[in-house]
Amino acid sequence: MSGNEPVSVRILDREYTVGVTADERESLTAAARLLDLKMREIRGSNRMAAVDRVAVLAALNLAHELQQVRDAQAVYDRELTRTLDQLNRRLDGVVDTPG
Numbered sequence: 001m002s003g004n005e006p007v008s009v010r011i012l013d014r015e016y017t018v019g020v021t022a023d024e025r026e027s028l029t030a031a032a033r034l035l036d037l038k039m040r041e042i043r044g045s046n047r048m049a050a051v052d053r054v055a056v057l058a059a060l061n062l063a064h065e066l067q068q069v070r071d072a073q074a075v076y077d078r079e080l081t082r083t084l085d086q087l088n089r090r091l092d093g094v095v096d097t098p099g
Contacts, residue, residue, distance in 0.1 A: 011036045012043070012051060038062060 004019035009032035020028050038058040043049045 012039045012054070014051075035062070 003021050005022060005025070006017045007020050007025055007028055008015055008017050009029060010016075011032055016032075018028060035058060038061055039054050042057045042061070043054045
């Protein structure tokens with residue numbers, strides 16, 4: 001992948017380096033901050049919690065939130081399509097009316 005540059009992020013006090021394009025850098029760092037926050041929330045005060053378990057639970061929580069957003073978007077898309085279809089039918093009726 002040409003154009004990738006290494007970006008270091010800290011998640012749960014560990015540093016990771018990821019290669020991204022310049023225009024993806026800000027989004028990646030925001031995602032890393034969000035993941036770090038979720039993992040810290042899950043770990044709470046239990047510093048002995050297994051990092052892999054915390055990571056899986058954080059990933060599951062984020063995936064669930066993503067699925068909720070996708071479901072809501074699908075409902076919105078269906079409603080928008082229905083509304084546009086109604087408007088097109090009304091417009092067709094006006095255009096087809098002699099006058």
